Amino acid sequence: MAGFCGSFKKTMPYRILEVDYYAQAGAKELADCLNESYRYIIVDYGEITGQGFADCARCDLKVIVGSLSEWQAEAFLEIMRKDEKRDKSWKYAAAFGSEETRKEIEKKYRISVRRIPYTKDAFAITHADMVFLKELLGD
Amino acid sequence: MDARQFRKEALILKCIRHPGIPVVYDLEEDADFCYLIEEFLEGDSLYALVSDMGHFSKAMTVRYGIQICRLVNILHSAKPTPILYLDLQPRNLLVCGDIIKLVDFDHAIHLDEAEYLTKSYGTVGCAAPEQYTGEDLNERTDIYAIGAVLYYMLTGTYPGKSPVYPRALIDRKLAKVIHTCLNEDPKERYESADRLGKELECIQEQMEKNKEGVLGKDPGSSLTVAVAGAFPGAGATHIAIGFAVYLWQQGFSVLYEEKNRSNAVRQMADCMDSIMGRYGIYRIHGLPMLPFYGDAVKLEPHPYPVVVQDCGTSLKAFSRGTADGHLLVCGSKPWQWQRARDAVQFLGNPPGMAVIYNQFCGRLTVRLPGPARETECFLMPDSPNPFVHTKAAKRVYDEVLSSLTGRRTGGILRIFSGRTEGFFAGKD
8 A cells, every 4th residue: 555655665654645554563553653642543453353352442442344245244243242341432333234234233232333335435535434434433 | 293284294395396395205104103204404494593693684684585485485376276384484494505495384284274274373473463363364474474584584583563673784675675574464565475575686686786896796606715814813713704704694605614724613513513514514603614624535516606715824825825815814913013014025915915904902003014015904803703793893894895896985994005094104
């Protein structure tokens, strides 16, 4: 992504549209970021696993993103079935899947699963994206 | 409301297609409830806007009044039977963008049902006398309500039995129109909403004749004005908001655009619980305001022809943009003069630039430094709230607009244009 977006710096971070990106960051980079004056630090844990959960749980806001398509929903449901005590700082969002599946999961697990607006370009924020993100951050 | 009444409302709405009337998509019922599925409308009620602002300007009132007359005329012209609305009041009129929409049709009836009405409807303050006495209702009942709404927009109060027409708020022509609408005898009122609308259009035309210039006769012509401050705290945002509010009250379709990173609009929006609209715009005290968004944000282009851009203290953005006019806000205190001179010198006098000396106090500042030779300047006294103008602030904005439109009216303000006036020091 750094190369494609025109940044050829060998040291981190590289900057795209006024956002600093740290690739393959670990605990040290996170500690450095916390010492900087960033208002928001977004940590992409990728596919969540045991240790990932524990690290994620330290964040102020935790968002689990999944897909509710019939051939992918099982992974999402597995996470739901784990006996983890999750408070309101855990949010759930899905880009794909039917409305029926989404509502069933909401009802069964008594959570809110937000619908992520479809977007062609992750770097372009549309009105729908802003409404979605405002709700996600605002609760 | 019973189910029959509910179905009647749905049927009435389904017959009418007009931008000012919400679209009805469907009607559903279950064992317990009836559901009317209609178009989602984003906007503030006239009631909420007037509550925020105190009252509207004459230009705004006439503009919205014309739209209301057209809406009511559509109802009164419905085929096969005219529809009487019977509950026209500021809470049932939404301002969506710049369009008035009429909502809540639960008291509307067909004209041929009027004589069989067993209950009285209407809102106290806007309901015609015959709605209290049980006499026959017809189109002129709604005409009365239009008059009450016009009065409300202009004064912030309902007319009552003996309305008073304060000269400061309502001129003679408009007072006569409203008075005709509010006549206790229905036969003395305008015979139709169309006729009333035409009277208001005449008043609007007369007002436009007094506003020729850059903006022409049509307040929909475009204009962009950039505002910047000579230093942080000079009051650029305050003046930019104040000027945008002033233009809005004069009847222009205007947008305040934040072109700096102060985040002021979002902070105000949070404070007022304002919701972001379709173009990323917030309405704060009725004024459309577009916050600064970064390059990543892609929104639909907004439809506002008149834009006041708040450039903060970025004099580069101020001078390099494509604005039609430029307002530089400087401090008026002696310890701020040097920064005013520096800013004017840096800018090299772009075309159409004027200087506003902010928070001017005659006792403290008995003279001002001469600005660049051909720059106009205006003295803005302290004005605590940019959303509600003092008389003095309004006079300054009158002069600023006249300056932008090429029609200066003179008056109490001194205009400096390269020569020494008694009030201004010519010496730098």
